[in-house]
């Protein structure tokens with residue numbers, strides 16, 4: 001077992017743990033960290049972009065569970081060198097996301113540190129939560145959008161070069177409207193944060209299924225992280241309905257595998273606690 005899974009198992013064996021968020025009594029509780037030098041370098045993005053992306057990566061988990069964000073708690077470690085304009089820029093990114101997705105920032109914590117580190121908790125509401133453990137044998141396995149560009153853009157940045165302002169690495173494009181409408185036809189879902197192959201492994205474990213690939217997934221597509229697309233499964237019967245909803249919202253759907261008996265293991269390493 002890897003260090004991350006070992007640790008999570010030590011802390012919590014709650015039945016609510018293990019999905020994009022914990023669904024309890026109509027609400028989904030989820031949190032994600034967005035830390036300097038782990039998730040971004042400060043010369044890559046403006047403070048507003050950093051704050052905005054830190055919110056989007058969190059909202060992504062709520063959407064993947066078919067939950068609508070209602071409240072957020074934001075914990076921020078801020079370098080002492082930041083002036084008032086910096087603080088305004090940072091808060092404008094948080095507020096932009098709250099306005100766009102119509103939720104309230106109800107609390108958090110602020111400390112001083114030598115790096116900018118952001119942790120956000122989102123509390124979201126749903127009448128019909130979607131989990132990772134509900135994919136059924138013979139389901140089609142699909143993902144939204146295009147995968148691959150985030151890894152390419154990350155590499156460009158790590159090589160000291162610039163990427164386009166419109167890059168999905170800078171600003172993930174969440175498929176909220178599509179998914180809130182399509183969710184009733186979906187069996188299982190999660191967001192793609194670690195990369196399709198690793199996230200498929202999580203889906204496989206949670207739903208106790210394997211995959212038969214219909215389409216060949218190239219390595220640069222399968223190992224691209226931070227895409228924040230939605231990975232989902234649905235029955236053959238519901239596929240057409242989902243495709244129609246996707247068309248209406250101008251969202252691309254890739255149908256690339258079928259769920260079969262068995263299990264799936266990615267041959268690629270998790271980026272956390274690499275040797």
Ligand SMILES: Nc1ncnc2c1ncn2[C@@H]1O[C@H](COP(=O)(O)OP(=O)(O)OP(=O)(O)O)[C@@H](O)[C@H]1O
Pocket residue numbers: 008011012016017018019020021031032061191193194202
């Ligand atoms: N420190 C922790 N304490 C308790 N539970 C944790 C901790 N870290 C992770 N978990 C739980 O383990 C599960 C997997 O966490 P992880 O952060 O990998 O979520 P993910 O949705 O798969 O990935 P991402 O955060 O990149 O979207 C989640 O249910 C999460 O709540």
Ligand SMILES: Cc1ncc(C[n+]2csc(CCOP(=O)(O)O)c2C)c(N)n1
Pocket residue numbers: 032033037038039040041154193194225226271
């Ligand atoms: C400086 C820097 N180095 C590496 C990366 C790549 N990276 C960080 S987190 C992550 C996947 C999901 O994250 P998490 O599991 O933390 O939600 C990836 C691919 C980056 N963005 N910035």
Ligand SMILES: [Mg+2]
Pocket residue numbers: 020061190191192193
């Ligand atoms: Mg997730």
